Amino acid sequence: MTARLHKMNVGPLELLFEWRLTVFTLLLFPGLLYLGAWQLDRAEEKRELALRNAQRQNMVALSHDELFQPLLQTVVATAEWTALADRKVSVVGRLNPKDYLLIDNRITNGRFGYEVVALVATGKGRVPVNMGWIEGDSARRSLPQPNLTSGEVRLTGRVYIPAGTAYLLEDQAAPTELPAVVQDYDARKFAPSLSQLLDEPVLPAMVRIAAEDPQALSANWTVVNQSPQKHTGYAVQWFTMAAVLLLAFIVRSSNVLSLMRGGKDRSQS
Structure with a gap:
């Protein structure tokens, strides 16, 4: 042919x-x-993220009260809320050793583990603070028990608002009890359910703890995953x-x- x-x-x-x-x-x-x-x-996009991170490094740190302003809670998807991304923040509140979530399948230096998101109780509500990485059992026979300080703490970090939605193998529902294991911490999606569970407002954004904070676990955050x-x-x-x-x-x-x-x-x- x-x-x-x-x-x-x-x-x-x-x-x-x-x-x-x-x-x-x-x-x-x-x-x-x-x-x-x-x-x-x-x-x-990565250049803009790196530039934004550098510019906001020198800005005055926000208090958690400023994050809980009613106006900002109603405009999560708007430019006003995105403008808070990477801003330094100081969170003063109380840690409950049981009020946390584990973000599953976080690999650091080839080792399996989890990221620990503590729900810090403040006078305005709960602030989700990613305390960093903790090693886990790769065979998944048990879950790690993060050593979270019980009582009042002062944490420093940065507001983390992801640029997009994480790719997940399946849809995940908001946790109905604590502690809980999740594929990814979807701050906007989880906030209403967690607020109902804890009977107080939960901030619809996450704070990543500063690596140098005394309460931090392994918190080596990267601004961009590829240059x-x-x-x-x-x-x-x-x-x-x-x-x-x-x-x-x-x-x-x-x-x-x-x-x-x-x-x-x-x-x-």
Whole structure:
């Protein structure tokens, strides 16, 4: 069975399109360009996150009272709330050794573990504070018992509002009892249910404790998981693959090489 060909002449240039190769190129080439552009967008996003983090490093720390302003609780999805991301905050309240959640499957230096989110009781309500990472049993035969100080504490950290929604294998419901294990801490989704469970407001955002805080566990937070330069490098790879594909298609589907060799031969004669 012979492949169907479509031939075109443009002056001395001959174009001979084989339909399967043409369809393959037309499908793959835009995809490679899209992946390259997507990586450039990701690089810009990471640059903006790093810049925001650096700018807010020098801003005055907020108190937990300022996080509990009624207005801010009603505009969680708006720019006003997002403006609090990465802001330094001081949380004064009480820790209850049983009022915490474990975020499952957190790997640190190749070791399995959990992140511990304590629900700190303040005069305004509960503030979810991620105390950091704790090692767990990789066989899942038991859960770790974080050593949370009972009583009044003063914690420092930063407001953490994720840029997007975490990818989960299945939908997760808000916990109905404490302590609890969750796939990810969805502050906005969990706040109403936890508020009902604890009979007081729970902040619909999480604070990540500062690594140097005396109460912190292993709290080596990263601002961005991949540098903008790495995303740019990936973009260059996708664009290069697109260019190679297009060049190969042109060479395979035309007599451009013969024309180039003919011109070179004439110039040497």
